[in-house]
Amino acid sequence: MSEVNLVLRSTRVITPEGTRPATVAVADGKIAAVLPYEAEVPAGARLEDFGDDVLLPGIVDTHVHVNDPGRTEWEGFWTATRAAAAGGITTLVDMPLNSLPPTTTVENLRVKQEVAASKAHIDVGFWGGALPDNVKDLGPLHEAGVLGFKAFLSPSGVEEFPELDSQQLERSLAEIAGFDGLMIIHAEDPHELDAAPHLTGPKYADYLATRPRVSENTAIEGLIAAAKRIGARVHILHLSSSDALPLIAAAKREGVRLTVETCPHYLTLTAEEVPDGASEFKCCPPIREAANQDLLWAALADGTIDCVVTDHSPSTVDLKTEDFATAWGGISGLQLSLPAMWTEARKRGHSLEDVVRWMSAATANLVGLTQKGAIEAGRDADFAVLAPDETFTVDPAELQHRNRVTAYAGKTLHGVVKSTWLRGERIQHDGAIAEPTGRLLERNN
Numbered sequence: 001m002s003e004v005n006l007v008l009r010s011t012r013v014i015t016p017e018g019t020r021p022a023t024v025a026v027a028d029g030k031i032a033a034v035l036p037y038e039a040e041v042p043a044g045a046r047l048e049d050f051g052d053d054v055l056l057p058g059i060v061d062t063h064v065h066v067n068d069p070g071r072t073e074w075e076g077f078w079t080a081t082r083a084a085a086a087g088g089i090t091t092l093v094d095m096p097l098n099s100l101p102p103t104t105t106v107e108n109l110r111v112k113q114e115v116a117a118s119k120a121h122i123d124v125g126f127w128g129g130a131l132p133d134n135v136k137d138l139g140p141l142h143e144a145g146v147l148g149f150k151a152f153l154s155p156s157g158v159e160e161f162p163e164l165d166s167q168q169l170e171r172s173l174a175e176i177a178g179f180d181g182l183m184i185i186h187a188e189d190p191h192e193l194d195a196a197p198h199l200t201g202p203k204y205a206d207y208l209a210t211r212p213r214v215s216e217n218t219a220i221e222g223l224i225a226a227a228k229r230i231g232a233r234v235h236i237l238h239l240s241s242s243d244a245l246p247l248i249a250a251a252k253r254e255g256v257r258l259t260v261e262t263c264p265h266y267l268t269l270t271a272e273e274v275p276d277g278a279s280e281f282k283c284c285p286p287i288r289e290a291a292n293q294d295l296l297w298a299a300l301a302d303g304t305i306d307c308v309v310t311d312h313s314p315s316t317v318d319l320k321t322e323d324f325a326t327a328w329g330g331i332s333g334l335q336l337s338l339p340a341m342w343t344e345a346r347k348r349g350h351s352l353e354d355v356v357r358w359m360s361a362a363t364a365n366l367v368g369l370t371q372k373g374a375i376e377a378g379r380d381a382d383f384a385v386l387a388p389d390e391t392f393t394v395d396p397a398e399l400q401h402r403n404r405v406t407a408y409a410g411k412t413l414h415g416v417v418k419s420t421w422l423r424g425e426r427i428q429h430d431g432a433i434a435e436p437t438g439r440l441l442e443r444n445n
């Protein structure tokens, strides 16, 4: 075994068994041991003592749109991974669309990996995409190491990434189930969206009416039926409608291989507070009412919802127009997801351990990255150091993502990320970010 070269100490280390004073020994970028607080520091090892600041496993964000190459003016690997490092995120998984090319063939995956390789400040994995015409590419993409496949049931917002109709969905699901892969789905039903009022303009209530809960509920009902029929693993992306929770809970009880994520913006922002014309709050499905949000929190608490991811999906500022119908739909939350979640969680009586479970352990588990997501021997030495009781007010000028638009501007949040560590190296310290050392991740066997 290689020698311990780094020792991290805190009175509050979040481990799978709970939070306790501990000393974490690191060798070769991996956690060698989690020792008692008073453990002796091996000769030659560097000691970092964080006092009462919390040492937690680096956040694993499995839903990020990086857009690089092709729409790098929206977001790129350089800026996105710097924002992530600043926010305590040590692994992100890039969505297959909004970049050009999209990640829908092995050749396209290689293009993306090459672009990401020199710019990644944190570890980066990739989702593949399932399109109407690329069923033959799914197996090769799986072999090439993508972590699963994304599909839409309604228009995606970009023309090079068309949605699947129900027959195409069945075909892709069956293909992916054939190699026991994971299919992740944007669940809004196109017929219900068509049937909704087609309102335009700056009023948020009008926008909300264009994407009603029933479009999510109907899509999820169909997906559960398809997952059951085919025996496929299905993951529901960015759940917003709380009406779908009973369906999901029942399917899980029945043993359907179903997992569900939601996002900080659905859990911390409400429709009632969105100012008219403020399209930095626009996303699909939309941010809904406060009563809906309470039910999402209850579902996280009881395990009906498995995990929390950002769905960071920026665009250039000019596309965020005041008309909700035509503005780009996507919220930029990468750097703020941990403090935003912690701020609301603590108000609602949840612990930081809960937040870490939803944003690191459960997401690492979703994509099978067994080397991530926990502070325990054998895992990668990826950490965030958080001062949970310190507060800050969100100033867009201090954000690292490319276009400094944010729905969180002016909010005072709890939890300052003091430093971020990737495989035993400090990659962020008081906002200063080191040169990129992130690696490209592939599916574990």
Ligand SMILES: [Zn+2]
Pocket: 063, 065, 095, 311, 313
């Ligand atoms: Zn997304």
